[in-house]
């Protein structure tokens with residue numbers, strides 16, 4: 023007995039909160055908060071978009087960055103506070119929608135309500151002197167897509183007609199589809215995965231779909247690395263076409279692929295806006311660049327070759343990258359390595375070298391006159407101790423702690439096929455230049471569901487905004503006919519529609535009206 | 544595909560003609576707005592407003608719905624310009640506005656012909672197309688009799704400001720980068736242009752609505768009326784402008800929704816994912832949410848209705864930021880569309 027009073031109080035409070043949360047005003051405020059909450063993600067660098075920019079932000083603001091990070095500033099759209107806003111909004115939405123759905127179903131099942139006793143109080147009202155035939159009236163109203171109920175009393179016959187149910191149906195469809203969208207996105211991120219890969223042209227560049235083969239990847243929480251479909255890809259050729267000013271007009275990657283674990287054999291012309299669909303996953307062409315082929319002949323006359331992708335720095339594809347030879351200068355007789363004689367090169371690649379110095383930026387993205395300028399390092403590359411390193415640069419730490427030292431020679435731009443002799447008599451040669459394509463492989467099983475929801479959102483939105491709900495009553499008595507009308511939603515044109523219906527009804531005594539009235543259904 | 548320089552030049556010539564015609568129109572409308580007044584000097588009986596949402600009270604005596612203008616009222620004595628001359632100025636302005644729109648369309652069409660593609664591949668072309676949609680939408684609004692002709696002054700002002708901004712980001716006619724070379728550019732960007740153009744007209748009417756409302760409030764309590772509220776006596780009632788604003792936003796919102804969905808489908812084809820919170824996506828989403836809030840705000844009773852026009856103003860501010868701020872200051876995937 024004593025405990026029931028507080029409990030009732032708690033229930034009452036919860037109920038009040040629930041009503042508060044599911045009110046339209048709360049939804050409105052939450053919508054505006056959602057808009058504001060989305061903004062910081064476009065002003066701060068985001069991990070999911072560009073991790074390099076996040077790193078740069080850390081360097082530029084060493085004090086601020088950790089604070090921003092703790093507030094999820096670099097992962098705004100995965101942050102708990104962003105999720106809190108949209109989950110509250112969707113909870114509010116559900117709380118609002120479920121009763122509305124119930125009401126709508128009920129209103130579809132109940133006939134339009136009884137006419138008010140004094141129809142002259144309605145916003146629209148008209149009296150006709152003649153006594154209309156109720157069946158004819160019902161027919162005309164139905165013809166105009168009204169739902170009509172006829173009630174007969176002693177006083178006469180009353181018809182209640184209502185139209186525009188599609189508005190609420192559209193409204194419900196729109197809002198439920200918003201929920202569908204969220205569900206589809208969540209499903210896709212739980213069961214989807216992606217991987218990015220730089221694919222150098224030629225058979226040596228080929229790869230098969232396993233995680234180790236990707237430069238960068240992300241797996242949804244419910245995806246296992248063994249779930250990836252077994253396909254292999256190889257880039258045969260890459261063609262880029264440019265205008266004279268360097269603006270690209272076409273990128274074409276001729277790829278070869280094999281499905282179900284087979285070696286690449288089928289060919290496909292991969293282009294931007296034209297992905298390759300493979301075993302449920304899609305392969306997209308995101309970018310391209312050049313990989314120089316660099317060979318190094320060491321003190322023992324052993325030649326090694328390295329093909330590494332250089333990353334573009336500007337629109338003319340001036341690119342930077344590195345070639346590392348950790349196994350250089352190993353005595354072939356003894357097999358003994360000299361840990362201080364490993365060699366690494368870092369450099370700038372220009373697809374078209376300018377005629378005049380400075381030889382630092384390319385003048386065209388096309389490989390018309392390739393030039394490679396290298397800086398040579400000798401010492402311990404640090405690759406042997408298994409530390410992960412960027413493949414696009416020589417490890418800065420090894421340079422900083424003196425393990426790697428710059429070999430002091432006159433810098434020189436190597437053109438294709440040209441060699442350069444180092445101080446110890448070894449040589450480095452710019453052998454060849456091959457194109458590469460940056461690919462993204464992605465599988466998002468929620469995609470179609472999201473698309474369906476988006477289409478349903480639009481399909482619901484149109485009737486929800488355009489259709490007007492309105493009621494018309496017609497009472498036929500011995501003394502004549504009385505009409506009344508009420509627009510249940512803001513509707514400027516209702517007076518005119520009501521007049522047209524009135525006209526049609528008074529004509530309806532004889533024959534059916536030929537034209538339909540009231541274009542708004 | 545290369546550029547035809549003769550056609551590109553012709554496009555720029557049409558652009559200049561358009562600017563001149565719009566300038567003439569603006570001047571003519573300004574004359575009409577200022578001098579063609581037939582304001583009632585006699586206090587009209589306060590009219591009870593019976594709108595669906597419930598009237599807010601009697602209209603102030605001076606504040607007359609322009610649809611009820613009294614043709615018999617004597618034109619007030621104005622220096623220099625007679626009533627008849629002012630109306631003539633308005634008619635000339637209308638002709639100049641329509642001819643300006645034709646030159647506007649020609650400028651865009653010639654550019655399309657010059658480069659052999661849809662004429663909205665960079666920011667300059669985008670803004671020129673948006674303002675064309677704005678002018679056409681406005682002409683439709685005037686032709687349907689929703690507003691009086693002289694209010695075109697404000698639509699012209701907004702258009703000329705937009706076009707002025709376009710000239711700041713002028714880009715030579717050129718073919719597209721590969722990522723834009725897809726039929727989705729016709730669908731996605733066209734929808735974004737039409738939606739933005741209609742939102743722009745909605746912004747014009749919502750500003751007029753706010754001025755009209757404020758004017759009514761100030762004059763009801765005999766407060767001092769300063770610019771821009773001095774425009775109030777010649778504006779339609781706020782309630783009427785509110786309905787027009789609403790209709791324009793109701794038209795633009797589904798278009799905007801469609802533009803975003805089409806963008807997402809395109810993004811899936813060309814960037815590999817349908818949504819990635821790229822800055823342009825973020826701000827499109829923010830604008831969508833703000834306009835959704837506008838559409839909802841009118842259904843939340845008196846307070847919501849009061850705030851509704853301000854939400855629409857914020858919506859347009861977000862649209863402008865999405866167009867200028869995001870393109871010019873924030874690095875993102877849309878940047879390559881070219882400034």
Ligand code: HEM
Nearest residue numbers: 665666669722732735806807809810813824827865866880
């Ligand atoms: C979900 C994805 C997308 C959204 C939300 C989106 C949004 C927008 C918006 C709001 C505009 C209006 C113009 C502006 O404000 O600058 C626009 C224009 C444009 N969009 Fe998208 N977009 C998406 C995807 C794409 C994709 C995938 C491409 C092309 C690969 C693309 C290319 C363009 C172009 C060329 C313009 C017009 C030119 C310009 O802004 O300079 N959009 N987009």
